[in-house]
Amino acid sequence: MTVPARDAILGRLRSARPTSRLPRADAAGPAKIARHSNDDCLKRFEVEARGLGVDVWVELSPADVRARVASVTMGLRVLSWDVEHLPYDVGVLMARAVAGSAPRDEQALADIGVTGCDAAIAETGSLAMITGPGRSRIVSLLPPSHLAIVRRAQLCGTMAEFFSDRGAQLAEASSCTFITGPSRTADIELTLTLGIHGPGRVAIVIGP
Amino acid sequence: MTQTFPLRVRRALDDKALAGALANVSTKLRAGRAVAFESLPDAETIRDQARKAKLDTLRDLPAELERFEGRLLANGAHVHWAETGAAANRIVIEIARAHNVRTIAKAKSMISEETHLNAALESAGLEVVETDLGEYIIQLADDRPSHIVAPIIHMSRADVGRVMHERLGTPLTDDPATLGRYARERLRRVFLDADMGITGANFGVVETGTICLVTNEGNGRMVTSLPRVHVVLMGIEKLIPTLADLDRFLKLLARSATGQKLTAYTSLITGPRRPRDECGPEVLHVVIIDNGRTALMASDNAEILGCIRCGACMNVCPVYTSIGGHAYGDTYPGPVGAVVTPGLRGLHDWSDLAGASSLCGACRDVCPVRLDIPRMLLNLRVAAAPRCAPSWLRLAMRAFGWVVGSPAMYRIANTWARLALRARSRQGWVASLPGPASAWTATRDLRAPAARTFQEQWRKRHAS
Numbered sequence: 001m002t003v004p005a006r007d008a009i010l011g012r013l014r015s016a017r018p019t020s021r022l023p024r025a026d027a028a029g030p031a032k033i034a035r036h037s038n039d040d041c042l043k044r045f046e047v048e049a050r051g052l053g054v055d056v057w058v059e060l061s062p063a064d065v066r067a068r069v070a071s072v073t074m075g076l077r078v079l080s081w082d083v084e085h086l087p088y089d090v091g092v093l094m095a096r097a098v099a100g101s102a103p104r105d106e107q108a109l110a111d112i113g114v115t116g117c118d119a120a121i122a123e124t125g126s127l128a129m130i131t132g133p134g135r136s137r138i139v140s141l142l143p144p145s146h147l148a149i150v151r152r153a154q155l156c157g158t159m160a161e162f163f164s165d166r167g168a169q170l171a172e173a174s175s176c177t178f179i180t181g182p183s184r185t186a187d188i189e190l191t192l193t194l195g196i197h198g199p200g201r202v203a204i205v206i207g208p
Numbered sequence: 209m210t211q212t213f214p215l216r217v218r219r220a221l222d223d224k225a226l227a228g229a230l231a232n233v234s235t236k237l238r239a240g241r242a243v244a245f246e247s248l249p250d251a252e253t254i255r256d257q258a259r260k261a262k263l264d265t266l267r268d269l270p271a272e273l274e275r276f277e278g279r280l281l282a283n284g285a286h287v288h289w290a291e292t293g294a295a296a297n298r299i300v301i302e303i304a305r306a307h308n309v310r311t312i313a314k315a316k317s318m319i320s321e322e323t324h325l326n327a328a329l330e331s332a333g334l335e336v337v338e339t340d341l342g343e344y345i346i347q348l349a350d351d352r353p354s355h356i357v358a359p360i361i362h363m364s365r366a367d368v369g370r371v372m373h374e375r376l377g378t379p380l381t382d383d384p385a386t387l388g389r390y391a392r393e394r395l396r397r398v399f400l401d402a403d404m405g406i407t408g409a410n411f412g413v414v415e416t417g418t419i420c421l422v423t424n425e426g427n428g429r430m431v432t433s434l435p436r437v438h439v440v441l442m443g444i445e446k447l448i449p450t451l452a453d454l455d456r457f458l459k460l461l462a463r464s465a466t467g468q469k470l471t472a473y474t475s476l477i478t479g480p481r482r483p484r485d486e487c488g489p490e491v492l493h494v495v496i497i498d499n500g501r502t503a504l505m506a507s508d509n510a511e512i513l514g515c516i517r518c519g520a521c522m523n524v525c526p527v528y529t530s531i532g533g534h535a536y537g538d539t540y541p542g543p544v545g546a547v548v549t550p551g552l553r554g555l556h557d558w559s560d561l562a563g564a565s566s567l568c569g570a571c572r573d574v575c576p577v578r579l580d581i582p583r584m585l586l587n588l589r590v591a592a593a594p595r596c597a598p599s600w601l602r603l604a605m606r607a608f609g610w611v612v613g614s615p616a617m618y619r620i621a622n623t624w625a626r627l628a629l630r631a632r633s634r635q636g637w638v639a640s641l642p643g644p645a646s647a648w649t650a651t652r653d654l655r656a657p658a659a660r661t662f663q664e665q666w667r668k669r670h671a672s
Contacts, residue, residue: 005289005290005295005498006289006496009273009289009291009444009498009502010270010273010274012498012502012503012505012506013269013273013444013502013505014270015506016502016506016510019507020267020505020506020507020510021507021508021509021510021511022263022266022267022510022511023263023511023580024263025256025259025260025263026256026260027253027256027257027259028253028256028257030257030452031250031253048469100486100487101486104400104434108396108400124469124470126470126474131481131482131485131487131488132482132484132485133484133485133486134486136485136486136487137429137433137487137488138433138434138486138487141426141429141430141433158455159459159470160452160455163451163452163455164452167451170416170418170451170476171415171416171417171418171478172478173478173482174477174478174479174480174481174482174485174488175432175475175476175477175478175488176476177429177473177474177475177476178470178473178474179472179473180468180469180470180471180472180473181472183424183425183426183472183473184424184425184472185341185342185388185424185425186358186424187340187341187342187345187358187359187360188341188342188360188363188365188368189229189232189364189365189384190232190233190236190237190361191365193384193385193388195388195392196341196388196392196425196426196427197339197395197396197399197425197426197427198425198426198429198430198472198473199426
């Protein structure tokens, strides 16, 4: 039944051509993708992410990163990416964390999700997360808070740059999510409310 | 549609609360858009490039759809085609039955409003819950969205509190944060328990066979990550060529819709979960829907298929911001709706909408892909006009053409009209006019013309 529908739709589109009045459009060709220095990316990322209400810490050593993560997660039930996917040996702090493979209801009880990321995009203050084994998408979604650990080398100037460099990898994975600040809604009288379904609090630790 | 368009407009204009809500939309969302575009220095170039990408893809749509289908299949998705909304709904019900689905979590999708999907699912015995906060309230209130980005903009916070109190038994409040928390608590269970998730698609990327979905709340991510089945409904016009194009469209969409640089969550979905992934749907079904779009493609108004549903045209439209979304009578309100609705549903019942515009062009100016909506509204007015005007009108038009075609005649006619109007006026205003001109004076006075025309004053000033 669906095959005839397909042919009917494509057939109608082809026979629409003579009467279809689609204007011609002209545009400049795509600009060369601008690359930015790592320092510029860091500065821009901090400004953009903080503008969205994200806590950003820049730490100078792996030990400082671990100390920061320990203080942020202290006393909280943690849901975490598999430890080998967390940079700076942060995994050593995750001994009692719930993993992405645990039962859903157990994951849903977590207070904070701890992840790495695939890139941190400076122009919008976004985290790019490509799904893969041990890197469950739920970790950055179900808990009321999300803590991401970013290596400085993962900073990337623009989304255009990310697509250009990582497009092939992205298309191999089932999903890629750009997280830009906390979950938000303004459906009721255009009044901003944070944390409606996803995390209401996002924190990012950038290491060396 | 139970009332005629003029009656729906009258009812909207009499609604004082609606007027306040619409003023809120037009000021906040317009200002947000303006500020957001300041952060995009090459916005004009990006708009040109996006427009070209969209129109070029539409021009070659059959081949692009086949390529997209090929990529989807290669990614492990199932592809369905539906000629009508009813056919699309049947396909979704069949998928649900084939996977033993009982409960469905749904993200916001305009095309599902078009096909009246929820009613079809419910009559097939399936439980479906809208999970976008605004759409959830709409579902609880058994109402319809009135704006494509802000669906409950016609409701006050007190209205929302009352609906949730009556339908869910939550304590009565009008605090948006508290109401949001009530919704979060209830919908959390829905996300975790749902067997199937349904979403629309903001874009389909041909190059990779990727579905792009943008949400701010995170419900789109929940619905595409937790249930074991994911169904995507998309119109045939949603395709864009590459990820590089997607970057440009995302820059424009968020800025135009909500004044953000990027929505909180932008999800790119390329097939179902991979074997070793911990989450994501086991199966992904994509339903590609016509529902009137091929007819639009064959018409003078094919350009409207380039619309990316940002809603910016609504926020600037003097008509939409006066009458709101419900008055337009169908899924898509505002300037875009006035073109899309007659295109999808037929001009016969919907020709009134083309008149609901002052043709000021604000919609064209803000449209991220520069759709020439005023031109398309004029096309509809021409198509809706009687094929053959009555003979008295043709005679009158010929006479009018003869008079205004000659400067001397025009001057004479102008002088007569001016003298006649001045003779009828009192204290500078004409309160009533005879014949067809009474249509003007029935609702407002006409200012009397000046004693001397501008040209006469100009000549006099230059002579002295």
